[in-house]
Amino acid sequence: MIRLKNISHMYEEFDGYVVKDISCDIEQGEFVYLTGPARSGKTTFLKIISGQLQASKGLLSVQSHYVSKKKKRKAYLLKRQVGAVLEDLEFLMDKTVYENVAYVLEVIEYPASDLEARVLDTLALVGLKYKALDAFANCSLEERRRIAIARAIVHEPSVLVVDEPTRDLDRKPAIDLLNLLHKLNKQGMTVIMATRKEELIERMPARMLEMKKGNVIRDRSKNHMLFILSDKMGEYYIS
Numbered sequence: 001m002i003r004l005k006n007i008s009h010m011y012e013e014f015d016g017y018v019v020k021d022i023s024c025d026i027e028q029g030e031f032v033y034l035t036g037p038a039r040s041g042k043t044t045f046l047k048i049i050s051g052q053l054q055a056s057k058g059l060l061s062v063q064s065h066y067v068s069k070k071k072k073r074k075a076y077l078l079k080r081q082v083g084a085v086l087e088d089l090e091f092l093m094d095k096t097v098y099e100n101v102a103y104v105l106e107v108i109e110y111p112a113s114d115l116e117a118r119v120l121d122t123l124a125l126v127g128l129k130y131k132a133l134d135a136f137a138n139c140s141l142e143e144r145r146r147i148a149i150a151r152a153i154v155h156e157p158s159v160l161v162v163d164e165p166t167r168d169l170d171r172k173p174a175i176d177l178l179n180l181l182h183k184l185n186k187q188g189m190t191v192i193m194a195t196r197k198e199e200l201i202e203r204m205p206a207r208m209l210e211m212k213k214g215n216v217i218r219d220r221s222k223n224h225m226l227f228i229l230s231d232k233m234g235e236y237y238i239s
């Protein structure tokens with residue numbers, strides 16, 4: 001379970017809190033959409049959950065590992081538990097798809113005997129095993145997003161956070177990517193996805209946290225979303 005208690009964050013270069021006093025629980029295995037307008041704090045929220053940013057105030061726990069300003073050293077445990085695909089992606093452009101994923105395991109000194117199988121299994125999971133030996137530079141934007149997801153989950157975290165994964169994608173690849181994230185979720189992974197695309201949320205409803213000016217202004221359960229959508233669309237959704 002992920003638990004946030006009175007989490008607030010202020011960037012040093014920025015005047016004022018951009019995430020304000022957020023408290024909420026996310027159960028293991030949940031799918032959560034994080035929505036809200038530009039600069040409402042979504043990316044900052046994801047960076048805090050994934051241990052890439054230390055919140056200025058409050059307490060965060062992921063699978064009972066507590067992280068706070070005073071317990072900075074626990075942040076590495078968080079990174080192990082949470083895979084993240086945030087905006088700044090750095091790929092090895094002159095390497096293969098396989099090498100781009102294997103690199104992540106090499107950095108954490110994953111056992112060499114298991115590494116190849118782990119990378120190929122992960123590429124199969126994201127639908128790119130057949131591309132393992134292709135040059136990364138020849139991959140499409142959708143394929144690069146899948147590779148980014150593979151890199152985030154190859155070390156088998158229990159949580160995946162993704163920031164606007166369908167940004168700049170056409171409708172079909174966007175829906176395919178959304179299906180992939182829901183497939184990972186059905187296998188037990190908690191998925192937290194920031195998106196501003198209502199169409200995607202309506203297509204595959206799940207819990208929705210809505211942010212505005214750093215606050216979570218709405219927290220709607222999946223059932224609540226299904227109820228609202230069935231009312232809006234005049235039909236019933238089946239989960």
Ligand SMILES: Nc1ncnc2c1ncn2[C@@H]1O[C@H](COP(=O)(O)OP(=O)(O)OP(=O)(O)O)[C@@H](O)[C@H]1O
Nearest residue numbers: 011013014018036037038039040041042043044045
């Ligand atoms: N590294 C940083 N230093 C200073 N201010 C920052 C930094 N990153 C974000 N901010 C500011 O924090 C606020 C929230 O930004 P954040 O990126 O978390 O929002 P967002 O909802 O993800 O926005 P978007 O949808 O545009 O990506 C914005 O006002 C932004 O300018």
